[in-house]
Amino acid sequence: MNAELTARPLWRRLLGFNLLTGIILGVVGFYFGWWLGHQIHAKSLEYFADTNQNDVALLLGYLFLVIGFLIGLGFAKYPLSRVLGRDHSHHENEGGGIGRYFGVSSDHKVIGMQYLVGIGVFFFIGGLNAMLIRAELLRPSPQLFGAGNYLTIVGLHGAMMMGIMSSAVLGPFANYFVPLMIGAKRMAFPRVEALTFWLLMAAGVIFVSTIFFGGFPTGWTGYAPLNNEANFGFDSYIFFFALVGLSMTLLGLNLITTMVTMRAPGLTWGRLPIFCWGVLGTSALMVLAAPVLIAALLMVAFDRSVQTSFFLSSSGGSPYLFENLFWFFGHPEVYVLALPGMGIILEILPVFSRKPLWGYRLAVAGILGVTLLSFFVWQHHLFVSGINSALRPFYMLSTEVISIPTGFIFLVGMATLWRAKIRYTVPMLFCLAWFFNFFIGGVSGVFLSDTPSDVSTHGSFFVMAHFHYTIMGGLVFAFFAAIYYWVPKMTGFRFNELLSKIHFWAMFIAFNSTFAPLFALGLMGMPRRVVTYPDHLQALNIWVSVSAFVLGASMLVFLANVVYSMVIARKPAEANPWHSKSLEWQLPTPVPVHNFDRIPVIDSDPYDYGVPPTPPRPMPTGAPGIATYPDNK
Amino acid sequence: MSEPRHFRRILWIWLVVSVVATLLVVLVAAPGLPPGKSSAEGTGQVVDNTVLLGISTPIAVAIFVYFAYALIAFRHRGPELEEGVAIRGNNRVQITWIVVTSAIVLFAAVYGTIRLLNNGSGGGQGSDPIAKPSGNPLQIQVIAQQWAFTYRFPSFGGVETAHLELPVDRDVELHVTSLDAIHSFWAHDLGVKADANPGVDNVAYVRPTETRSFDIRCAELCGLWHGHMFDTGEVVSDGAFLAWIRGQQRIFAPATAQLPPYRTRYEPDPQRRAG
Numbered sequence: 062m063n064a065e066l067t068a069r070p071l072w073r074r075l076l077g078f079n080l081l082t083g084i085i086l087g088v089v090g091f092y093f094g095w096w097l098g099h100q101i102h103a104k105s106l107e108y109f110a111d112t113n114q115n116d117v118a119l120l121l122g123y124l125f126l127v128i129g130f131l132i133g134l135g136f137a138k139y140p141l142s143r144v145l146g147r148d149h150s151h152h153e154n155e156g157g158g159i160g161r162y163f164g165v166s167s168d169h170k171v172i173g174m175q176y177l178v179g180i181g182v183f184f185f186i187g188g189l190n191a192m193l194i195r196a197e198l199l200r201p202s203p204q205l206f207g208a209g210n211y212l213t214i215v216g217l218h219g220a221m222m223m224g225i226m227s228s229a230v231l232g233p234f235a236n237y238f239v240p241l242m243i244g245a246k247r248m249a250f251p252r253v254e255a256l257t258f259w260l261l262m263a264a265g266v267i268f269v270s271t272i273f274f275g276g277f278p279t280g281w282t283g284y285a286p287l288n289n290e291a292n293f294g295f296d297s298y299i300f301f302f303a304l305v306g307l308s309m310t311l312l313g314l315n316l317i318t319t320m321v322t323m324r325a326p327g328l329t330w331g332r333l334p335i336f337c338w339g340v341l342g343t344s345a346l347m348v349l350a351a352p353v354l355i356a357a358l359l360m361v362a363f364d365r366s367v368q369t370s371f372f373l374s375s376s377g378g379s380p381y382l383f384e385n386l387f388w389f390f391g392h393p394e395v396y397v398l399a400l401p402g403m404g405i406i407l408e409i410l411p412v413f414s415r416k417p418l419w420g421y422r423l424a425v426a427g428i429l430g431v432t433l434l435s436f437f438v439w440q441h442h443l444f445v446s447g448i449n450s451a452l453r454p455f456y457m458l459s460t461e462v463i464s465i466p467t468g469f470i471f472l473v474g475m476a477t478l479w480r481a482k483i484r485y486t487v488p489m490l491f492c493l494a495w496f497f498n499f500f501i502g503g504v505s506g507v508f509l510s511d512t513p514s515d516v517s518t519h520g521s522f523f524v525m526a527h528f529h530y531t532i533m534g535g536l537v538f539a540f541f542a543a544i545y546y547w548v549p550k551m552t553g554f555r556f557n558e559l560l561s562k563i564h565f566w567a568m569f570i571a572f573n574s575t576f577a578p579l580f581a582l583g584l585m586g587m588p589r590r591v592v593t594y595p596d597h598l599q600a601l602n603i604w605v606s607v608s609a610f611v612l613g614a615s616m617l618v619f620l621a622n623v624v625y626s627m628v629i630a631r632k633p634a635e636a637n638p639w640h641s642k643s644l645e646w647q648l649p650t651p652v653p654v655h656n657f658d659r660i661p662v663i664d665s666d667p668y669d670y671g672v673p674p675t676p677p678r679p680m681p682t683g684a685p686g687i688a689t690y691p692d693n694k
Numbered sequence: 695m696s697e698p699r700h701f702r703r704i705l706w707i708w709l710v711v712s713v714v715a716t717l718l719v720v721l722v723a724a725p726g727l728p729p730g731k732s733s734a735e736g737t738g739q740v741v742d743n744t745v746l747l748g749i750s751t752p753i754a755v756a757i758f759v760y761f762a763y764a765l766i767a768f769r770h771r772g773p774e775l776e777e778g779v780a781i782r783g784n785n786r787v788q789i790t791w792i793v794v795t796s797a798i799v800l801f802a803a804v805y806g807t808i809r810l811l812n813n814g815s816g817g818g819q820g821s822d823p824i825a826k827p828s829g830n831p832l833q834i835q836v837i838a839q840q841w842a843f844t845y846r847f848p849s850f851g852g853v854e855t856a857h858l859e860l861p862v863d864r865d866v867e868l869h870v871t872s873l874d875a876i877h878s879f880w881a882h883d884l885g886v887k888a889d890a891n892p893g894v895d896n897v898a899y900v901r902p903t904e905t906r907s908f909d910i911r912c913a914e915l916c917g918l919w920h921g922h923m924f925d926t927g928e929v930v931s932d933g934a935f936l937a938w939i940r941g942q943q944r945i946f947a948p949a950t951a952q953l954p955p956y957r958t959r960y961e962p963d964p965q966r967r968a969g
Binding site for chain 1: 697700727728729735736738739742743746750753754757760761764765768769770775776777778779780781782783784787788791792795796799802803806807809810812814815816817818819820821822823824870874875876878880882883885886887888889891892893894895896897898909911912913914915916917918919920921922924961
């Protein structure tokens with residue numbers, strides 16, 4: 062923040078473009094859209110008179126909310142100054158001060174921190190919903206919320222975790238560290254980067270607002286024609302997921318462009334850190350899959366608001382069309398959640414094994430193979446749906462084939478541990494837990510991919526256990542590995558070791574204790590998303606619920622750790638506490654605003670650990686504040 | 695100190711543990727697994743799961759033994775930071791791994807396809823099923839709507855019942871459809887599942903092999919009372935089934951006269967709005 066800005070009176074600063082003006086204009090925009098929708102409604106759409114639910118008004122309300130919010134944040138400033146021919150060379154909020162976190166910033170490090178906190182908030186909201194679900198399932202008949210609210214809670218949990226958390230790694234860590242890892246001073250499109258974050262935050266708030274409009278009964282999948290008969294709380298889901306899709310698409314485009322065009326000299330594709338490969342694969346999935354979701358949701362919005370019938374079989378549409386469009390997005394989406402985890406794991410493993418990454422090319426082939434194949438498996442979600450059954454063997458094959466590139470990741474990880482010197486730091490513990498969880502998730506996936514076996518497990522708690530093992534056991538464990546590994550660089554403070562280890566062990570044990578019994582519950586015939594179940598399943602459900610509460614408590618330990626380590630104790634972290642050879646750790650803490658004074662020249666991949674030592678690389682020229690490479694001893 | 699022969703040790707541990715574990719899983723645990731042996735389809739799925747468990751148990755043992763060994767044998771000791779061995783890859787290991795995993799995957803896919811040809815293994819096959827039982831199966835239509843299943847018997851005058859009874863040891867052809875949202879007909883104990891889509895005829899086959907009652911649940915989220923959409927059916931002897939269905943025909947005769955003629959799909963109301 063420059064001197065001229067701080068010299069402004071307080072009211073002027075509050076009315077500048079920041080979060081506060083964004084919220085004010087957002088609320089104004091919502092009521093404008095709401096009013097506009099009722100004008101249209103009163104004149105033309107008689108149908109809504111019976112239901113007292115004006116989808117047009119709500120959808121327009123959300124649309125103008127987002128527009129108002131973005132203008133209030135200051136996103137119009139740059140395009141307007143271009144149009145009006147004014148000076149547009151400034152960069153938003155790149156200085157110091159806490160204020161830069163509450164507005165549009167074009168510094169990728171500020172945006173990374175914003176993402177980390179913002180996603181953390183919605184992760185806790187989603188997790189709270191999981192606690193409510195498990196509280197309800199303590200008894201075999203409805204007791205706390207009733208059937209309708211229960212489904213809303215299930216939908217909020219599912220869609221929040223699938224939507225917001227799809228940027229859980231790319232938002233905070235890729236935005237923050239990809240430029241540092243590839244030796245760039247910034248991202249390719251800094252304002253687009255800021256836009257992805259604020260779109261995601263708007264999406265999250267819009268989604269939570271569904272509780273004011275009656276919730277929605279569809280779960281995160283939102284199948285037609287249930288989505289057409291749903292209350293208008295479903296419009297929140299539509300707008301939320303479309304905004305998430307938009308945010309994902311832009312985020313992916315930005316990261317791909319950055320990595321393709323802005324790598325430092327000498328950083329060939331063969332030297333790119335493996336985390337960046339994971340990000341690249343994920344970004345490709347986001348760019349190719351998320352627009353399909355946006356299109357499908359737009360069609361649902363039309364079906365609901367202006368009486369089209371894309372998905373209504375009685376008027377010539379087909380619910381299968383929605384299922385196909387949804388899963389054409391939805392299956393790559395689950396790899397959007399899995400791939401960054403693989404990238405993080407393989408990035409961290411060499412550091413704490415003190416060995417080079419074994420089989421770098423195989424790891425890249427694994428990541429790209431998963432990326433490619435994930436577009437050819439989506440109909441395994443529709444094995445018993447009655448779609449052309451001749452295709453089932455193909456989708457069975459393609460789904461099982463995807464375990465080959467996934468196996469590459471395992472081989473690379475396992476071989477990297479071979480004759481290593483493993484240090485059990487907290488990030489490493491989370492990495493190793495990833496292998497355990499993801500293996501169980503993967504093996505249970507083989508049973509689901511096998512069509513005859515899937516007949517009984519489809520749509521049951523078995524599936525639920527399977528994808529929690531891959532997503533929570535995969536993504537969330539990798540996410541925490543990344544937090545413990547990289548946050549000391551981002552904030553400059555180190556975590557409390559004891560609290561971190563308590564968090565890990567509580568989380569790891571409670572996670573397995575929660576989700577392993579769900580396999581059994583599924584096999585015993587418990588479908589997903591039910592508020593009632595047979596009495597003889599109660600004992601197992603109570604076990605799961607209690608474990609889930611412990612899992613929730615482990616998150617509170619994490620929260621306590623964050624508050625204690627980052628706010629109270631504030632023990633400064635070393636610049637390179639892990640003795641990593643990766644480029645981002647060679648920078649001082651905190652990282653300077655423009656990262657590198659001069660762009661470094663790269664002459665090897667970042668994994669030259671181990672004995673016999675490879676000849677030392679020359680200094681990345683221009684990395685400020687470092688005279689020599691850190692001593693390995 | 696020379697390096698011990700880690701690979702040979704791991705191989706021996708794996709061999710011993712996996713032989714024991716696989717035998718236990720395949721011979722003891724797997725045959726008792728759901729969905730059980732109350733129908734030809736359920737029995738088929740148990741066989742299928744047993745084979746898959748037989749393949750995946752040695753793999754799981756290999757992974758866990760390797761990790762357990764590596765985490766103990768290759769752990770870092772002492773306060774000094776030590777470097778591991780700088781190995782960057784090994785072509786023979788990579789090729790072996792790729793060949794072995796590919797072979798397992800191909801086997802699983804081929805085996806699954808062969809099992810699938812066995813009357814579709816109880817799964818919904820759409821309106822034009824590929825794998826059918828020979829002979830003349832008993833046709834029953836399952837009509838799902840929010841939030842109950844009803845059943846129509848075209849070979850018994852198109853009578854519609856609120857309860858399902860099936861004759862034992864006879865092939866049944868279930869035509870699953872819906873009048874509103876997407877539901878899924880799941881007879882868990884018989885190993886049958888088929889989605890009920892509005893305007894779609896989804897066919898699944900089942901051949902119950904023992905007389906018993908079985909649970910029916912909706913397995914696809916279908917709105918407010920999805921959790922309450924369950925029912926209990928009965929597998930009975932052929933004679934008991936005939937007596938039951940003739941009784942239903944008599945009781946529901948006036949209702950049957952009011953029903954639309956039997957069709958494989960019905961047009962739902964497009965303007966319906968509910969929770």
